[in-house]
Structure formats: C-alpha cells, structure tokens
Amino acid sequence: MTTLSAYSALAERFTRLYRYHHLHAIASWDQATMMPAKGNEARAAALAELQVLIHRTLTEPGLAGQIAAAEDEPLDDMERANLREIRRSWEQANLLPEALVEAKALAGSRCEHAWRTQRPANDWPGFLANFREVVRLSREEAQRLAEATGVRPYDALMDKFEPGMSSAEIERVFEEVKGWLPGLIRQVRERQEGETVLAPAGPFAVERQRALGLDVMKLLGFDFDGGRLDVSVHPFCGGVAEDVRITTRYREDDFVQSLMGIVHETGHARYEQGLPRDWLSQPVGQARSMGIHESQSLSFEMQLGRSPAFLELIAPLVRRHLGEQEAFSSANLARLYTRVQPGFIRVDADELTYPAHIILRFEIERALIEGEIEAEDIPALWDEKMQAYLGVDTRGNFRDGCLQDIHWTDGSFGYFPSYTLGAMYAAQYFAALRRQQPDLDAQIAAGNLAPVFDWLDRHIWSQGSRWETGELVERATGEALNPAYFRAHLERRYLG
Amino acid sequence: MTTLSAYSALAERFTRLYRYHHLHAIASWDQATMMPAKGNEARAAALAELQVLIHRTLTEPGLAGQIAAAEDEPLDDMERANLREIRRSWEQANLLPEALVEAKALAGSRCEHAWRTQRPANDWPGFLANFREVVRLSREEAQRLAEATGVRPYDALMDKFEPGMSSAEIERVFEEVKGWLPGLIRQVRERQEGETVLAPAGPFAVERQRALGLDVMKLLGFDFDGGRLDVSVHPFCGGVAEDVRITTRYREDDFVQSLMGIVHETGHARYEQGLPRDWLSQPVGQARSMGIHESQSLSFEMQLGRSPAFLELIAPLVRRHLGEQEAFSSANLARLYTRVQPGFIRVDADELTYPAHIILRFEIERALIEGEIEAEDIPALWDEKMQAYLGVDTRGNFRDGCLQDIHWTDGSFGYFPSYTLGAMYAAQYFAALRRQQPDLDAQIAAGNLAPVFDWLDRHIWSQGSRWETGELVERATGEALNPAYFRAHLERRYLG
Incomplete structure (x- = not known):
C-alpha cells in the first residue's frame, strides 16, 4: 500500500468537495427555475444539510497538518497555486462554527423563497420578518471572521467574493x-x-x-x-x-x-x-x-x-x-x-x-x-x-x-x-x-x-x-x- | 446536555440520509430531463460520490449497537415499524463494500447515459461494451448478498425492490x-x-x-x-x-x-x-x-x-x-x-x-x-x-x-x-x-x-x-x- 502525499490527499478531498458543490449548484438552479412551491421546505433542508457536509469536510481536524505538510512537498507552479487556494478555503471555513453555517443557509433559503412572492406583492413587512434573522446571522458571521482576521466586519464578508479587496x-x-x-x-x-x-x-x-x-x-x-x-x-x-x-x-x-x-x-x-x-x-x-x-x-x-x-x-x-x-x-x-x-x-x-x-x-x-x-x-x-x-x-x-x-x-x-x-x-x-x-x-x-x-x-x-x-x-x-x-x-x- | 435515545439518534441519521436521497433524486431527474450531454461525466461523478456518502452513512461502525439498543427502548407502533425498516436498510448496505457500490454507480451511470444515444442508433455492440461491466458488478453484488442472506443470487437483488418475495x-x-x-x-x-x-x-x-x-x-x-x-x-x-x-x-x-x-x-x-x-x-x-x-x-x-x-x-x-x-x-x-x-x-x-x-x-x-x-x-x-x-x-x-x-x-x-x-x-x-x-x-x-x-x-x-x-x-x-x-x-x- 502506497501512502498518498499530503498534497494528493488534499486534492482528493477537494475533488470530493467539488462534487458536493456540483449537487448544490444543480439543486439550487432547480430551486430557482423548476421547483414547485411545496418542494421548498425539503429542498432548503437538503441544501442546508449539504452545506453542513461541505463545512465538515473543510474542517476535519487533520487538515491543518495536511496543508502544512503539503506546503513542504515539492510541487509545480499550478499545484503551488492550488495549495494557496486550498488554504484560503480551509481558513474561511474554519473560522465559522457549523451551527452558524447551517442556520444561515436555512434562514437564507427561507427568506429567498418567500421573497419570490413578497417582492411582487410589495410586502416589505412580510420580508422583514424573515430578513431580520438573515441580518442577525450575517452580522455574527462578519463579527467572527473580522475578529479572526483583523479586518472590519464588512470587509470580512466582502473577502468571500473579492479576496484581498478592502472596503x-x-x-x-x-x-x-x-x-x-x-x-x-x-x-x-x-x-x-x-x-x-x-x-x-x-x-x-x-x-x-x-x-x-x-x-x-x-x-x-x-x-x-x-x-x-x-x-x-x-x-x-x-x-x-x-x-x-x-x-x-x-x-x-x-x-x-x-x-x-x-x-x-x-x-x-x-x-x-x-x-x-x-x-x-x-x-x-x-x-x-x-x-x-x-x-x-x-x-x-x-x-x-x-x-x-x-x-x-x-x-x-x-x-x-x-x-x-x-x-x-x-x-x-x-x-x-x-x-x-x-x-x-x-x-x-x-x-x-x-x-x-x-x-x-x-x-x-x-x-x-x-x-x-x-x-x-x-x-x-x-x-x-x-x-x-x-x-x-x-x-x-x-x-x-x-x-x-x-x-x-x-x-x-x-x-x-x-x-x-x-x-x-x-x-x-x-x-x-x-x-x-x-x-x-x-x-x-x-x-x-x-x-x-x-x-x-x-x-x-x-x-x-x-x-x-x-x-x-x-x-x-x-x-x-x-x-x-x-x-x-x-x-x-x-x-x- | 441530554443524551439522545438510540432511537432518536437513528432517526436523526435517517433524516440526514433522506436529505442526501433528495439531492440524488433531483440531480438524477435533471440528468434525464434537462442536462446537456457534456454535463454527464461530472454529474455521474457527483452522483456516485453521493452514493458513497449514503453508503458510508449507513455503514458507520457504531450503528449495529445503536440499532440493537433502540430495539430495547420503549417505542410506539410507528417507531417500532420504522426501526424494522431502519434495520432493513442497514443490513442491505452493510453487506456490500463501498468500492463495489461506487463502481456500480459509476458503471451504471455511464452505461445509461451512452444508452440514450445507442438505443436510437440500434447500437448493441456499443452498448455491450459498457453493459458487460454493469453485469459483472451486479453479479458480484448478487453473490455477496446471496452468501450473506442464504437466498439465490437473483432473489437477493429482487429483495431490494420487493422485500420478502422469492423468485x-x-x-x-x-x-x-x-x-x-x-x-x-x-x-x-x-x-x-x-x-x-x-x-x-x-x-x-x-x-x-x-x-x-x-x-x-x-x-x-x-x-x-x-x-x-x-x-x-x-x-x-x-x-x-x-x-x-x-x-x-x-x-x-x-x-x-x-x-x-x-x-x-x-x-x-x-x-x-x-x-x-x-x-x-x-x-x-x-x-x-x-x-x-x-x-x-x-x-x-x-x-x-x-x-x-x-x-x-x-x-x-x-x-x-x-x-x-x-x-x-x-x-x-x-x-x-x-x-x-x-x-x-x-x-x-x-x-x-x-x-x-x-x-x-x-x-x-x-x-x-x-x-x-x-x-x-x-x-x-x-x-x-x-x-x-x-x-x-x-x-x-x-x-x-x-x-x-x-x-x-x-x-x-x-x-x-x-x-x-x-x-x-x-x-x-x-x-x-x-x-x-x-x-x-x-x-x-x-x-x-x-x-x-x-x-x-x-x-x-x-x-x-x-x-x-x-x-x-x-x-x-x-x-x-x-x-x-x-x-x-x-x-x-x-x-x-
């Protein structure tokens, strides 16, 4: 039995994550384009479950050591760049507790789904009822990320979309x-x-x-x-x-x-x-x-x-x-x-x-x-x-x-x-x-x-x-x- | 902190499995109805990955003891029936090695996808090339199930669809x-x-x-x-x-x-x-x-x-x-x-x-x-x-x-x-x-x-x-x- 290099083991894990993201992307697309209304509760639960799984896959205790070990392995330029991005994903995930990730996914999915009918109905109060929870959880997320990375809370959220940019x-x-x-x-x-x-x-x-x-x-x-x-x-x-x-x-x-x-x-x-x-x-x-x-x-x-x-x-x-x-x-x-x-x-x-x-x-x-x-x-x-x-x-x-x-x-x-x-x-x-x-x-x-x-x-x-x-x-x-x-x-x- | 009963822990696990099956069902539906041809390889890989995950979730070592413990807990009739079905799923999954489950999922997905164009082309030889592998893996599955349950190989496969029926x-x-x-x-x-x-x-x-x-x-x-x-x-x-x-x-x-x-x-x-x-x-x-x-x-x-x-x-x-x-x-x-x-x-x-x-x-x-x-x-x-x-x-x-x-x-x-x-x-x-x-x-x-x-x-x-x-x-x-x-x-x- 050969032992995988730390880098190869990481690459395997990220291939797995890629497949989980595939399922998330297709089920989300379906939710927005094909899904009838009564499907939403079960869909939201399934998508949140998948986000928990993705989060868990990114936060297993052994990963820190594996990333550090891979950084000492001989890698070509693309592998080196890949490892940099692996570290970025890992850091982002490890700063947030699983319960928060799941709660935000659920609240977001609920709020978004209701919004689809609230928007045409001009129903701001109805929207607000769901949205307050989304804001509360997003602030908690921002706060936790900001404390760990030393940037402003808003910058910490922005970093997910535009890494390296400051507000x-x-x-x-x-x-x-x-x-x-x-x-x-x-x-x-x-x-x-x-x-x-x-x-x-x-x-x-x-x-x-x-x-x-x-x-x-x-x-x-x-x-x-x-x-x-x-x-x-x-x-x-x-x-x-x-x-x-x-x-x-x-x-x-x-x-x-x-x-x-x-x-x-x-x-x-x-x-x-x-x-x-x-x-x-x-x-x-x-x-x-x-x-x-x-x-x-x-x-x-x-x-x-x-x-x-x-x-x-x-x-x-x-x-x-x-x-x-x-x-x-x-x-x-x-x-x-x-x-x-x-x-x-x-x-x-x-x-x-x-x-x-x-x-x-x-x-x-x-x-x-x-x-x-x-x-x-x-x-x-x-x-x-x-x-x-x-x-x-x-x-x-x-x-x-x-x-x-x-x-x-x-x-x-x-x-x-x-x-x-x-x-x-x-x-x-x-x-x-x-x-x-x-x-x-x-x-x-x-x-x-x-x-x-x-x-x-x-x-x-x-x-x-x-x-x-x-x-x-x-x-x-x-x-x-x-x-x-x-x-x-x-x-x-x-x-x- | 309260400890979950063994039954409740099982019910939680099966809720998780239900959500994984949800994603599998929607991604499979999409594969058959919406997906363009070039999406298939990645889809097949994602679905197989999910089947491995489902299989793994059903075969964790602690489950045998948890099911046995739940069988000794006070349960109402529906819970009792649920536990019977939980045991059935668990037994079915535990009789097969993960590698076989994944290989069959992959081979099946490939064969099915190619069949979609082979059938209109009347291409039996083309189909046969993929199908032989599906047969090989299905026989292996049947053999393993049959050995463990003492029924005929074919009956062991049929049991997944019509439990309790014999050929x-x-x-x-x-x-x-x-x-x-x-x-x-x-x-x-x-x-x-x-x-x-x-x-x-x-x-x-x-x-x-x-x-x-x-x-x-x-x-x-x-x-x-x-x-x-x-x-x-x-x-x-x-x-x-x-x-x-x-x-x-x-x-x-x-x-x-x-x-x-x-x-x-x-x-x-x-x-x-x-x-x-x-x-x-x-x-x-x-x-x-x-x-x-x-x-x-x-x-x-x-x-x-x-x-x-x-x-x-x-x-x-x-x-x-x-x-x-x-x-x-x-x-x-x-x-x-x-x-x-x-x-x-x-x-x-x-x-x-x-x-x-x-x-x-x-x-x-x-x-x-x-x-x-x-x-x-x-x-x-x-x-x-x-x-x-x-x-x-x-x-x-x-x-x-x-x-x-x-x-x-x-x-x-x-x-x-x-x-x-x-x-x-x-x-x-x-x-x-x-x-x-x-x-x-x-x-x-x-x-x-x-x-x-x-x-x-x-x-x-x-x-x-x-x-x-x-x-x-x-x-x-x-x-x-x-x-x-x-x-x-x-x-x-x-x-x-």
Whole structure:
C-alpha cells in the first residue's frame, strides 16, 4: 500500500468537495427555475444539510497538518497555486462554527423563497420578518471572521467574493466616482435630450424573444452541449463549469432588457466554459473572484454588447425574430442601449447610472453589517439615497426599491461592489485589447468576435485561479486596477 | 446536555440520509430531463460520490449497537415499524463494500447515459461494451448478498425492490400465467378481429398533447404545487414525495401511448404525494416496495385508466385539446385502449400481452445474474422468447428489443417482476373496492373519482411502510396476494 502525499490527499478531498458543490449548484438552479412551491421546505433542508457536509469536510481536524505538510512537498507552479487556494478555503471555513453555517443557509433559503412572492406583492413587512434573522446571522458571521482576521466586519464578508479587496479601497474609488459621475450623467442627459429614440412596439412573444436570445448566445460562442438557457425571477448564471445554466426573465412589452441580460449572463457562462478543464475539480481551476466574474459579464454586456459595432451585428437577428420595425435599425438600437435614464431597477439600469445603484447598496449594506443601522431603517435610507444620487422617488415602492435584488435575501452581503469592480476591470481589459487590435470595432461589426474571445480566454478564462486577482489583472493589462479606464470609456462612448 | 435515545439518534441519521436521497433524486431527474450531454461525466461523478456518502452513512461502525439498543427502548407502533425498516436498510448496505457500490454507480451511470444515444442508433455492440461491466458488478453484488442472506443470487437483488418475495414464488405465479395467457390472448384476438377500431388521425402537436396530459393529471388529483410534468427518453416518476417529477415522451403521430403513460406515472405520483407527511424523512414514511408502487401506477393505468367509464370521462377532454374526430368517441377510445396486439415495446404493450414482456425479462435476467448466460447471449434469447410468447420477430432490431428498457442499463436487475406483481395487486384492490362500491363504474363515468382515491389513500398511500408487503395487502383486501383476481379482471374486461 502506497501512502498518498499530503498534497494528493488534499486534492482528493477537494475533488470530493467539488462534487458536493456540483449537487448544490444543480439543486439550487432547480430551486430557482423548476421547483414547485411545496418542494421548498425539503429542498432548503437538503441544501442546508449539504452545506453542513461541505463545512465538515473543510474542517476535519487533520487538515491543518495536511496543508502544512503539503506546503513542504515539492510541487509545480499550478499545484503551488492550488495549495494557496486550498488554504484560503480551509481558513474561511474554519473560522465559522457549523451551527452558524447551517442556520444561515436555512434562514437564507427561507427568506429567498418567500421573497419570490413578497417582492411582487410589495410586502416589505412580510420580508422583514424573515430578513431580520438573515441580518442577525450575517452580522455574527462578519463579527467572527473580522475578529479572526483583523479586518472590519464588512470587509470580512466582502473577502468571500473579492479576496484581498478592502472596503477602504472601495470607498476611495466610489468617493472618486461620486465626484464625477453626477456631472457626467447630467451632461449626457442634456446631450441626449435632443436625440430621437424610437421605442420598439410590442408585444414581443416570449417564444420569439427566447429564439432571439438563443441566436445571440450562439453568436457569443455559448456551448449548448454544456449548458442551457431558462427562466427565473432573478436572472443568474449557475450550474457547474461542465454544465452552465443561465437564466433570464421575459416581459412581453419589452425585449431590450431581457436580451442584454442574456448577453450579460453569457459572459459569465463563457468564463465558466473556458476555465482550465484539467483543473476543474480543484480550487485553482475555478473562477478567480466575483469581481473578475462580473468583469466577464460586463465585458460582454457593456464593452461588447452595447457597442455600436455589436448592435450593428445583431440588428438583423432582432429583425429576423421580432419583425421589421424602424426602431430595429442598428443606429436606433445603439441609442436605446446607451440611453441614460435614472430608474428604479439596478439590473435594468443603463451603464452610466449603474454605479450609483452599487454605491447606494454598498453604503447601506456596510452600515447594516456594522450595526450602524437596522434592517427596518433600509427603506428610508434607500429613498434618501435614490433621491440624492439619481433624483428618483422610491417611497412606498419596495418592490422596485430595496426588495428588487436577490443578494440580501440569502445574506450575500459584500457582493455588490464586485459589479462595479467588474465594470472597471472590463474597461481596462478592452483598453488593452484595443491597443493590440486598433481595428477592433470593424472586426466586431463584421462578425469576427474571435479577437475578443481569444483575449479573454488567454488572459482570464484559461487562468482560473492561478494568480491572485491583482496579479491576474496586471498580467492581462500591464497594470493594477486603474479606474481611469472606466471613466475614459464612459466619456468616449457617451460624449465622444 | 441530554443524551439522545438510540432511537432518536437513528432517526436523526435517517433524516440526514433522506436529505442526501433528495439531492440524488433531483440531480438524477435533471440528468434525464434537462442536462446537456457534456454535463454527464461530472454529474455521474457527483452522483456516485453521493452514493458513497449514503453508503458510508449507513455503514458507520457504531450503528449495529445503536440499532440493537433502540430495539430495547420503549417505542410506539410507528417507531417500532420504522426501526424494522431502519434495520432493513442497514443490513442491505452493510453487506456490500463501498468500492463495489461506487463502481456500480459509476458503471451504471455511464452505461445509461451512452444508452440514450445507442438505443436510437440500434447500437448493441456499443452498448455491450459498457453493459458487460454493469453485469459483472451486479453479479458480484448478487453473490455477496446471496452468501450473506442464504437466498439465490437473483432473489437477493429482487429483495431490494420487493422485500420478502422469492423468485420461486414468482416462477410459480408466472408458470401459471404462462398456462392460461397464450390461450386468452388468442381468444381475445379472434374476438377483436371483427371489431372496427378507428385510428386517430394525427399529427398531434406536442403542446396540445401536453395540455391534454396536464388536464388528465388534474382530473387524477395530481398536486401541481408539489410536482411537475416533463419529457424524458424513458418515462419515469422521480423527484421526492414533496416534489414529484413525472415524465412522458411524445410522438406527433400517436397520442394514445403518451396519454396513458401520463396516467400511469400519475398513479406513482399520487402514492408519493399521499405518503404520511409527518413520517416522510423516515424509512417508515416511504413507499412500501416497487411492486406496491407499480400497483398504484397500474391501478391508475389499467384498473381505472383503461376502463370504459374513465374513457367516457376523458373523451371530451381529448376532443377539446385534439379536435373533433370520430375516433375520439368514448366507445372507440375504449376499443383503442383494450386492443390486444402483440408488439415490440413493453411500455406500449396492451394490458393482456404485458405480462409476457415481464416473464421474458424475468427469465433472461435471472439466467444472466446466476451465470447461466452471458450478456452477449441476450439478443438471441430475446428473439426466441418474443417469438415463443408473442409470435413477434425481433431479430436485428435491438432498439425495439433488448435495448428498449432503462432498467438493465444501470443494473436494476430484479425490478421487472414488480410490474406484474403490481398488476396483480391492483386487480385485487379493485375487486375489494368493487365489493364496497358496487356502482363504482357509474361513479367514475360521472366524474366522481373520490371512491378510488379514498380507498387507495386509506389502504395504501397513508400507510407508507408501516406494514410488511404481505400484511399491507391483506389488511387492504382481506387476503394475501391472489393472482386469480388478475385473471378474473382480464377475462371480465376482454371476454365479458
């Protein structure tokens, strides 16, 4: 009988964990897309049981010694990077007691499920009853993580989604954005006042929208032998790298948001489908961070998807599926997709007002987690900030206000900054890509998207978690995160 | 700190197992209905990992003592019955080594997945390459179980599906059936020769068939808040009791089989939906056996579904969804659904020739498991028996021959007898029910299906696994399994 090296034993354990995560991902996808209402209690219990199992598998007493032993073994670069990520997972899990993990999973699942009907019913008090428990448990989680790691409680939660980022840095970046964004929005809105934008005339049958979405996914290189498109209340990209499940939602009176939502989720999906196949079962083979994940969806949605060149490319598809309308000219589509209009809904927001939605959520969730406000204070604060940042009146409209997002329902506090980080990374990638390919827009308009896919594949997808986020971005673009690219992109597109 | 009783500790463990089974059921349903091809390798690995976990949870060393200790604790009747079922699960799991469980799960999953494309391609040699391994591992399983329990290898496999039944008893019953069935088939076919049966004229759009199926499921009391209807290559009833997933398959040129398939699976589904809610997480709250499960699907399909009264009830639904045709008169539908016509496909077989399909499979699989034949001998044996029992020539047609069923692909040997046992139990139930409700057919034709549902709920569904199979049937009908009711039912319906 041969003895496994410590590293091999760890790799085996993480393969097992990968399979547990597979089951969790598929059962969660099913919960959001297929499951009838009465299935939820048993599903929530089964998912919580699985989270306990995952947590237990990550916290067995022998692991500390095994990781230390593996660190002394001869490993190649990928194995070394894998071991770094193994240690990260292990540390994160070992800071939390199992009972807390299970309680949070259960409370989150219950709150999320009830939210699916509470949101359309505008039922804030009903939501609050479940949400208080989610907040209580998330604060406990944050407190425990913060004490052990010496960071602020909110930073400790954020670290799960964007390792290495601090809320102080986020705040610095966001304060800077708050400095120029309102002026830019004002300027662009004045400029767009004289513009004529034709509104597409619906209704647009769901089946046709779906067929159009599938065609656009094909164009974007989504591998349908390794994934699906379905419908859920809140669009997401789930499943596993070998079988990526993206969702959208349809409105018969408006195809514009749903279509760009599909472009967005397809960006997430291609990242997953492009991760290094030989390493999928190990932490190093998985996506780098949520900020990097959003940088892929936003590379697709914002950098590529809303560019005039891409809209020129897909305008014929829109006409093929939805019929001929003047509104479907590529020029009008470009005006539609760059129209700046402060509104209620984050996922429907235009590129320019989007960061304001994120800054608002960041400020509220950080205050909530750090005990400066309570859950019941959220609506008033929401109303105040929406008025201040976007001039929008959300009073009494919880459905399109603080109930609109899924993130808080299951306690995913600390995620929101990833969206705007993602937008900034994406702007930085495309600046690098354009330096290499000065005729990029002509290529895109001609239907050659390969330069985009190749660049993202080479620099991001195929790299998995081989590098820490900072190094990944630097290797890809030649410098660390630099928000100036984001501002320059916005000014070029909206004032250029 | 209080110490749990041994019984409570066992109940907690079995709740955990119930949740693992939940994940297995949903991921398996997804594999058959939703999953794209490239997802299979990872899915198979995840499901096998879960089976290992389940096996490990059932084989921890402390369990033997815990079960023995619980048997000495004061328990009420349900707890006592639950403990009996806990012991049964534990014994079954502990007789097999983990490596064998995992290897069989993997081989089965691979073979089943490949079969999905091999069957339409009529690719017996391709199938055989995977299937040999499934047979090898199933024989090993049978051998180990047989040695430990002192029964024949085949009986040891059958015990998983129909506890307490022996192949000697099956053989006795089947030999008897072989005595009268061929003559009955001949007599009925002669009688039906002069009958005019109008063939429905297709095509029937899948969406309309689906809408009709959903309406029939409503009529049959399927709870759509606790289940779904989808499509798969091989129809089945899966999911969990709280969320029952049934499937069918559609052919545009024939709605007759698909519709009755839905009635069949709805019978399985109502059993699951009717199991005792307070005991669902425990073995005693689960379905009694596969024979009893099939007795529910066949109560729905054969006793109720193909009765003239029921067809009178659903004829207007058929016309509403598929349009007006002379063929959709209730009298013609009754002739269609009782038409006896030996054919290739078990699941499409009429009520009368169906047992011949089962007897053939029973004879082949018993010989295969007990080493009297090899996997490569199956086609010749299949051809010979189809010719002998049904006068049908299957040579070279593997697709509609020995490749037609899913059961062997994952090593579910010993299941097939459950179908004909189920048909016999169902005939016996309806004989008892008719003694109580002499006007049953009039009630059914008038749309009052409550007497059927109430009887099945009271005697079968709500009982879960409280009684051993023999006692369940005896309590329900006043006597042990008596195949005479089956023969009487067939003679009444087909010669009456």
